[in-house]
Amino acid sequence: MISVNGYPARPSVRAGDVVRLHVATEAPRFHVDFYRWGATPRHTGHVEWPGRVAAPGRFDEDWQWPAYEFRVPHDWKSGVYIAVLSTELTSDAPAMDSRDARMLLVVTPAARAAGRVLYKIPTFTYHAYNTAGGGSLYSASRVTLRRPGGGVGGPVKGLPDPYDTASPRQTFAHWDAPFISWMEGTGIDADYCTDLDLHEGRLLSDGYQLLISAGHDEYWSAQTRRNVTAFRDAGGNIANFGANTCWWRVNVSSDGAGLDCIKFPPEAPAGTDPDSSHGCPDHWWETEPENTLLGVSYRNGGGHWDGLRTPLGFTITDAEHWVFAGTGLKTGGILGSDGALIGYECDGAAYEIDEFGRHRPAGQDGTPKNFEILGVAPLPPEWNFAAREPMPSPRAATLGLFTAAGTVFTAATTDWARLLATDPQVAAITRNVITHLA
Structure with missing residues (x-):
């Protein structure tokens, strides 16, 4: 053919x-x-x-x-x-x-929002991993969006996912498609946009109550982040059913067709791992920690990229919270371990244990002090860890939420959507969050 x-x-x-x-x-x-x-x-x-x-x-x-x-x-x-x-x-x-x-x-949508929910497709991240034309943001500092790929239709950098071999990780089919299928199959109506739309200042001021992101929304421009922060600070809610979110800063060309991202410290030798380095120009956390927007950061979590991983779930710290209504979970119980919910990458917040045995944010990483830690999953030492500032808190996926005019919920793991169809507790939490915040 x-x-x-x-x-x-x-x-x-x-x-x-x-x-x-x-x-x-x-x-x-x-x-x-x-x-x-x-x-x-x-x-x-x-x-x-x-x-x-x-x-x-x-x-x-x-x-x-x-x-x-x-x-x-x-x-x-x-x-x-x-x-x-x-x-x-x-x-x-x-x-x-x-x-x-x-x-x-x-x-x-052709007209101002009729609904309450806006779903963000991370095309910047999909093009960061797109290798059409012989390169990606993992081999160069600039890519074009005007080439095949970027979600579907092009070759993709990355290792296969042993938990879902039907599609490469960094694609629409792998991350967003199962979430959207579940959401629309459940009767939750949403409008849709891309990160380029939010970068350009579209849609967020059109009356939506809730912005949803899922899976792997790793690359954000300064304008996208500024506009999402303004949405939150005006009372808009955010539900982040993913992880490694807002990890790299990208600069978008004036015509919206190109992305730049400078990952390596000046004069870094060949083979340097930027995630494990300090002084990377476009690390969000080194200049403006993403914790201040989302409550968590990949630098306090980690990743397990190759092969099967130790099956981990969240240990629930407050089962009475509305997030867990109808799940049957108890404080001290574990969510999602049978399905290896934690991974392929996950985000966390630096925390401490107070005199009552409760997990509380330490705050030194930029996580707001009113961040409610609802579940934790300490990570095994064989995982891949990014650079971070010294702190006593272990690296752990951290499920939780906080309010700053609008409320921000984080599921803190990329694989949340994968369990929606098979784990009724994950599905119930997702439904609770969306219906409550919308």
């Missing part, structure tokens, strides 16, 4: 507006079928265009493939859409996830 691949000019478009899709193929004609991701994928549209040939580009330069304009129908519901490219018509239902012939497109 003749190959075909492509990418959108930008990762999101408002319903009713025109989006440019860039596609290259040697076929005389090709087809694009659009599917909205939800409880199940739903076919929403089809278009056919003449094919044009173009060569692959570099990872750090706009590929400038042939452009095709597509007007998104006004009645398309906000959501994540997968554009499936093909050179032959077929009646078979295609797989939504693939390393080629797929494009991820987020449709934002």
Whole structure:
């Protein structure tokens, strides 16, 4: 079969507006079928265009493939859409996830928010791990968003996940898709956006009560963080069902098409691990700890990336909290250990034990003093740990929340979404958090 691949000019478009899709193929004609991701994928549209040939580009330069304009129908519901490219018509239902012939497109609402929940897709992180064109933010300091990949449709850096081998870790199918499937299957309605939308100041002032992120939302621009912080400080709530969140700072080019991230200390020798180093220019925690926004940081947690890991869950510290309503959990009980809930990466807060045996934030890492620690999971010594300032607290995943005008909840593990379909306690907590904060 003749190959075909492509990418959108930008990762999101408002319903009713025109989006440019860039596609290259040697076929005389090709087809694009659009599917909205939800409880199940739903076919929403089809278009056919003449094919044009173009060569692959570099990872750090706009590929400038042939452009095709597509007007998104006004009645398309906000959501994540997968554009499936093909050179032959077929009646078979295609797989939504693939390393080629797929494009991820987020449709934002045509009008001001009618609902209360906004879900953020981390396209900056997906492009950080995208290796189309021979590089990523793990081999260079700049990448372009205008190339195949970035969630679907491109090659991905990283080790396979033994707990979910169906898709690479740093993809939409691996992190966000199961969360969205559960959420929409449960009847929780949401609008959708990308981190580029939030970087540009869109949507957060449109009346939403709750911003949700899940999985692996690692790369944030200063503008994205500033706008999310302003949303929280104006009373907006945040639910972070993920980890390693806001770990690296990225600078976004003025046209929204490129990302820069300087990870290594000046004159660092070859082979330096930036996560284990101090003096990295774009480490958020070294200049403005992410704890002040989210309550936790990866530097007080850790990661286990290769193979099966010791099955860990959260030891519950306050089962009477509303977060645990209907779960049957008891204080001292453990959440999620049978499913290895803690990992592949997790976040934590520096803490101490008070005279009543309760876990309390120490505060020296930037975690607010009113952060309520609801569960802890100390990490084994064989895990991978990032650099941090000296502190007596052990490295541990730290489940909890705090309020600063708006309330911020953190699940503190990337693998939260993986257990939604199999662990009723994880599902109940997720439902409690969303319904309470929305």
